[in-house]
Amino acid sequence: MGDALIAPFADNEFLRLALGASLLVAVTCAIAGTFVVLRGLAFAGDAMSHGVLPGLAIALLLGVSPVLGAAASAAVMMAGVGLITRRSRLGADTAIGLLFVGMLALGVMITSRSESFVGDITRLLFGQLLGVQTADLAWQAVALAAVGSIAWVGRRPFVMMSVDEGLARTSGFRTAPFHALMLAMVGLTIVASFRTVGTLLVLGMLVAPAATGALVARRVSTVMLVGSACGTVASYAGLLVSYHFDLAAGSSVVLVAVALFGLTASVVAVATRGGGSADPPHPHGAHHVA
Amino acid sequence: MSRELLTARGLAVGYGSFTVVEGISLDARPGAFVTLIGTNGSGKSTLLKTLAGLVPPMRGTLQVLGAAPGTHARRVAYLPQHPASSHTLPLRARDVVAMGRFAHLGLLRPERAVDRRARDAALARTGADAYADAPLRGLSGGQQQRVHLAQVIAREADILLLDEPTAGLDLAGREAVLDIIAEERTRGAVVVMATHDLGEAARASLVLLMARRVVAAGPPETVLTDANVREAFGLTHLH
Numbered sequence: 001m002g003d004a005l006i007a008p009f010a011d012n013e014f015l016r017l018a019l020g021a022s023l024l025v026a027v028t029c030a031i032a033g034t035f036v037v038l039r040g041l042a043f044a045g046d047a048m049s050h051g052v053l054p055g056l057a058i059a060l061l062l063g064v065s066p067v068l069g070a071a072a073s074a075a076v077m078m079a080g081v082g083l084i085t086r087r088s089r090l091g092a093d094t095a096i097g098l099l100f101v102g103m104l105a106l107g108v109m110i111t112s113r114s115e116s117f118v119g120d121i122t123r124l125l126f127g128q129l130l131g132v133q134t135a136d137l138a139w140q141a142v143a144l145a146a147v148g149s150i151a152w153v154g155r156r157p158f159v160m161m162s163v164d165e166g167l168a169r170t171s172g173f174r175t176a177p178f179h180a181l182m183l184a185m186v187g188l189t190i191v192a193s194f195r196t197v198g199t200l201l202v203l204g205m206l207v208a209p210a211a212t213g214a215l216v217a218r219r220v221s222t223v224m225l226v227g228s229a230c231g232t233v234a235s236y237a238g239l240l241v242s243y244h245f246d247l248a249a250g251s252s253v254v255l256v257a258v259a260l261f262g263l264t265a266s267v268v269a270v271a272t273r274g275g276g277s278a279d280p281p282h283p284h285g286a287h288h289v290a
Numbered sequence: 291m292s293r294e295l296l297t298a299r300g301l302a303v304g305y306g307s308f309t310v311v312e313g314i315s316l317d318a319r320p321g322a323f324v325t326l327i328g329t330n331g332s333g334k335s336t337l338l339k340t341l342a343g344l345v346p347p348m349r350g351t352l353q354v355l356g357a358a359p360g361t362h363a364r365r366v367a368y369l370p371q372h373p374a375s376s377h378t379l380p381l382r383a384r385d386v387v388a389m390g391r392f393a394h395l396g397l398l399r400p401e402r403a404v405d406r407r408a409r410d411a412a413l414a415r416t417g418a419d420a421y422a423d424a425p426l427r428g429l430s431g432g433q434q435q436r437v438h439l440a441q442v443i444a445r446e447a448d449i450l451l452l453d454e455p456t457a458g459l460d461l462a463g464r465e466a467v468l469d470i471i472a473e474e475r476t477r478g479a480v481v482v483m484a485t486h487d488l489g490e491a492a493r494a495s496l497v498l499l500m501a502r503r504v505v506a507a508g509p510p511e512t513v514l515t516d517a518n519v520r521e522a523f524g525l526t527h528l529h
Contacts, residue, residue, distance in 0.1 A: 170342050214379075
């Protein structure tokens with residue numbers, strides 16, 4: 001049994017590299033994903049993850065780095081999502097949905113001009129976790145440092161904006177730049193992941209572990225810790241499943257993360273229905289003492 | 291030198307080009323208690339948001355602590371009506387109250403002993419210290435309201451803008467809020483409070499009776515007359 005759990009990593013360098021990259025992605029996503037979940041940006045994140053497709057396609061067509069293409073595309077999506085969520089008279093989900101599908105259609109249109117790089121696009125969208133190199137780990141570590149720094153610097157306005165934008169504004173924080181910074185953090189997480197779990201599947205890592213943390217945690221920092229732990233377990237278990245059953249690695253990791261959320265949500269629901277609560281009962285009887 | 295912390299002359303407030311209420315004039319010195327009373331949609335919340343700097347004034351002049359609204363974040367605290375989305379967030383009551391100090395701390399300054407003292411004192415004064423470590427989403431509506439009030443008090447501001455702070459509270463809770471307001475006035479703070487309760491409005495030093503316009507403004511005994519209240523609330527009978 002021990003062999004089945006450890007030997008694959010001990011015997012295969014590519015699997016160790018994949019685990020290292022996956023763990024870095026897990027922690028990066030737990031940090032950014034916490035604010036995605038708290039601020040209700042999952043759909044905007046989904047739109048951004050699909051919206052990088054035109055940039056990737058153009059980059060491949062021109063023979064330049066996919067990172068540049070994805071980053072440029074993500075910047076366009078961030079600007080669009082930011083503008084729409086602040087200015088649109090439509091519901092934000094409607095406007096973001098249109099931007100999302102527009103960018104996706106543009107990406108597919110560009111891709112259809114040449115069949116030669118369809119395989120490359122697929123790799124970028126769904127990742128190539130088992131083909132990760134040491135340099136990819138370094139890039140992912142840089143992304144983790146950047147996302148962690150943004151989250152630390154912006155933690156106060158980010159949390160207050162999740163509670164109430166007015167609270168952030170009346171506390172002296174201009175919300176527009178911090179909203180843009182939060183979207184930039186999400187965009188960076190998505191772009192940085194394209195060599196590992198891919199820009200599409202990264203949404204699962206952004207949302208599932210942080211959502212699992214939000215189900216059980218009482219503090220924002222705990223959401224990040226629980227999210228990181230869930231992402232770590234998903235990375236390890238997902239790679240083992242992938243190795244033993246010859247399944248796609250990135251998809252396996254993301255699926256385990258989603259399964260962990262489902263399991264936790266079920267346990268919380270059962271505990272709540274059984275008269276218990278994920279949170280402690282109302283502490284009544286505390287009449288005010290002025 | 292003027293001692294007014296809040297001055298408005300011919301102020302009109304609203305959203306975009308839509309005027310909600312106009313013709314507002316008021317002066318508030320340290321210790322003043324201003325109540326805004328009127329029907330739903332009469333302009334109470336819009337006026338409070340304008341004073342807080344969340345909505346720009348449409349016309350007239352408005353000075354908050356001698357400057358444009360929103361200039362002095364550390365010295366003005368605002369309690370919105372139904373601070374809602376926080377109810378689903380993983381936050382302890384203590385953390386929500388600590389946010390009241392963020393205006394003093396800015397982005398990077400670490401929490402200091404003075405901030406922790408202000409937070410704990412606010413929790414104790416509102417009675418929220420009994421559930422300080424409980425998650426906000428697990429608290430009743432009245433308990434959450436106390437936590438949000440504690441957040442406002444923790445700022446130790448010169449002007450408190452409270453939008454229906456007694457909503458959802460039982461009788462003891464309402465009296466407790468009014469006691470806290472009295473304490474804040476004693477230390478020199480101006481309190482501006484929106485309310486639907488005539489009894490609460492009557493405790494103010496200045497009352498603005500609103501109905502998409504200022505029906506009457508002044509001391510409670512001259513403003514809260516049967517005729518004025520009937521006019522503002524559109525009532526034919528007043529019990």
